[in-house]
Amino acid sequence: MLIFTYDKSFDGLLSAVFEAYSRKQFPDMLLEEGASLPLFYHEIISIVSDSEKSDRVWKGLKKKLDETALKQLMACWLSELPEVDMLLFRYIRKTIDNQRSIELNFGDPDVLEVVKISRKVIHERLRLLQFIRFQKTGDDTYFAPMEPQFNVLPLAIDHFRDRFADQKWLIYDLKRKYGYYYDLHEVTEVTFPDLENHHITGKLNEALLAEDEKVFQKLWKTYFKAIAIKERINPRLHKHNMPVRYWKHLTEKQ
Numbered sequence: 001m002l003i004f005t006y007d008k009s010f011d012g013l014l015s016a017v018f019e020a021y022s023r024k025q026f027p028d029m030l031l032e033e034g035a036s037l038p039l040f041y042h043e044i045i046s047i048v049s050d051s052e053k054s055d056r057v058w059k060g061l062k063k064k065l066d067e068t069a070l071k072q073l074m075a076c077w078l079s080e081l082p083e084v085d086m087l088l089f090r091y092i093r094k095t096i097d098n099q100r101s102i103e104l105n106f107g108d109p110d111v112l113e114v115v116k117i118s119r120k121v122i123h124e125r126l127r128l129l130q131f132i133r134f135q136k137t138g139d140d141t142y143f144a145p146m147e148p149q150f151n152v153l154p155l156a157i158d159h160f161r162d163r164f165a166d167q168k169w170l171i172y173d174l175k176r177k178y179g180y181y182y183d184l185h186e187v188t189e190v191t192f193p194d195l196e197n198h199h200i201t202g203k204l205n206e207a208l209l210a211e212d213e214k215v216f217q218k219l220w221k222t223y224f225k226a227i228a229i230k231e232r233i234n235p236r237l238h239k240h241n242m243p244v245r246y247w248k249h250l251t252e253k254q
Contacts, residue, residue: 001028001040006047008032010077013085014054016047017092026093030085057092064095069103072118078151079117087113125152129159131246134169135204136213142169143204145249151176161187217251224252 004020004027006012013030020026025045029038033046062070073091076084090110094102106112127148134142142164146153153173157180160171164182170190172179178191206214247253 001038001042003027003029003031003037003041003044004047005031005033005035005044007049008085009049010074011051011054012047012049013077013088014057014092015050017057017089017096018050018053019045019047020089020093021096027086027089030089061092061095064101065103066101069101072103072114075118075121075155076114078154079121080151081117084117087117121150121152122155124148124150125155127243127246128152128156131242131250132171133249133251136210136216137204137208138210140168140210142167144169144171145174145203146171147173147175147245147249149245153178153180157187217254220251221254 002025004016006016016027016030023045027045029041031037037044061073065073073088076088087110091102091114094108094110102108102111104111106115128146132144132146134144136142151173153171153176157171160169160180161182166184168181168183170179170181172190178189180187181190182188242250
């Protein structure tokens with residue numbers, strides 16, 4: 001068994017593809033550096049992420065796959081599912097080795113799996129847009145915590161930058177401990193080594209909230225209760241349309 005170890009980044013995966021073709025050795029398993037090794041293997045090759053190599057692989061894929069297929073590939077990577085890297089490695093290898101594009105060959109189990117996973121990730125992005133809730137702070141920055149099932153924040157940032165271009169905001173993934181901050185000019189990825197309570201729970205201390213934010217939260221809760229028709233309440237349908245895992249960050253559910 002041949003094992004490639006890498007830094008578990010997308011650039012690292014593409015670098016692994018480049019190295020595999022350069023060496024004419026293709027891995028049976030991809031593992032993160034430092035991960036536990038299987039009991040039996042015959043060789044381990046450590047892959048160093050190289051932007052030049054990964055760019056060459058990506059440019060090659062752009063020549064053989066259309067924009068939709070490239071987005072599906074990226075969405076699949078952001079699923080963070082176990083062994084998704086090996087799935088994508090096989091998908092990329094088939095793309096490179098075939099003269100014709102494989103993206104519509106749904107008889108291939110790897111192609112079909114990539115499409116299925118990417119659809120789930122894209123749907124999770126839609127959920128994020130639907131259920132994100134901002135809290136206005138005293139310095140007029142809008143803070144929104146989130147804990148999506150998949151790592152979909154990179155897929156949604158363009159939407160928020162276009163939609164809220166006149167507001168400062170910070171969207172933070174509590175699960176993955178990183179976020180994006182918009183300062184009215186550019187979007188910057190941020191992390192907080194010294195975590196405050198709101199970086200863990202997603203709930204801002206009342207002392208940090210703007211005065212009108214407290215009023216708006218109260219109004220929103222009142223409105224949410226007022227529009228509910230008791231005779232038509234359907235808890236099962238409600239949970240289907242608004243999954244329970246989002247409730248902890250919804251103002252109307254507090």
